[in-house]
Amino acid sequence: MPTDLELAMQTLIATFHKYSGKEGDRYKLSKRELKDLFRSELPCFLNVQKDADAVGKIMKDLDSNDDEEVDFHEFAALVTSLTMLCNDFFEEALKKQGKC
DSSP, rough: OOHHHHHHHHHHHHHHHHHTTTTSSSSEEEEEHHHHHHHHHOOHHHHTTOOOTHHHHHHHHHHHSSSEEEEEHHHHHHHHHHHHHHHHHHHHHHTTTTTO
């Protein structure tokens, strides 16, 4: 039986591939695929964005090799960064409550 961390890793990989390859390279996300992923998997993140081209800007930042697609390594960097930001937010909230 897989551990929680193994399940999290499996979910991350499966989620990426659920959206990649619908157009173009099957191992990369196009801008449209990335936007679909955000809409379905991170809806709250998109809802708080005031910039209509937030996904385009995120894509540009992630696309380290300038191929106008996001590969798994670039996607994993995004998820890692968002996870660290969420952890920092929750740690700060706990500190304010005097629980950390």
